[in-house]
Amino acid sequence: MTQTLLETDGLTVRFGGHVAVDGISCSFRAGELTAIVGPNGAGKTTYFNLISGQIPASAGRVKLLGEDITGLGVAQRCRRGLGRAFQLTNLFPNLSVLENVRLVIQAHRQKGFSLFSMADSHTEMTTAALAVLERVRLDTLRHNTVAELSHGNQRKLEVALLIALDPMVYMFDEPTAGMSVDEAPVVLDLIAELKADRERTILLVEHKMDVIRSLADRIIVLHNGALVADGPPAEVMASDIVQEAYMGRELEDV
């Protein structure tokens, strides 16, 4: 049986009187790409924020590889294998693209500091960083600073940094938003490549139907903070519940 990597169990967050994520219980298995869809304000980003630890849950649990990580912060979850695309604002805009990737690799490996191994590991980490940059076709821009990159290339760098972390769970939030028609396929191909590695699971918040169709093995639908549909793409997209959610009609009766 395919291994469950990530689970949320009754995950809930309230902002004042508003329940933004309402008791979501869901499991994510290795080798699966799950698209998370729903109308604006459905709770998709908030669900992501709860999983990655950006905001604390009001109730419920998050489990990674069966272990309860609800009480852990973002960095601790990241170290355990939960990877969400970086906010580039958290990086070093005046360092080069290569330096940024190398720093992530270095931080991730957390090797003990040794003068003898330092030179070797520096060379090895540079090689590893370059390999990651080649995968997103940013190797030719490796000496540019992050601040000099176009928006599309900054998004590609976000994906590169995530790959450098080598997580068990990849979380992408509209990874091709703002990219040109030329730039988007590189990122989509990469996500398809990551998916081919049957040991990871990928969560994708996405509005673009063509992207969902080409990548998703499964779709979960959120509406008013609740999980209202879960299944294979063709089935879910054809369901009344999704048709109604996207038409903006009420779901109370469902």
Ligand SMILES: Nc1ncnc2c1ncn2[C@@H]1O[C@H](COP(=O)(O)OP(=O)(O)OP(=O)(O)O)[C@@H](O)[C@H]1O
């Ligand atoms: N920090 C917050 N304080 C108060 N309300 C919030 C907060 N964050 C989100 N919300 C509310 O929670 C609900 C869900 O928002 P969320 O951004 O998760 O939706 P979404 O499905 O990601 O929408 P979109 O597709 O527009 O990005 C919305 O009503 C939003 O206004």
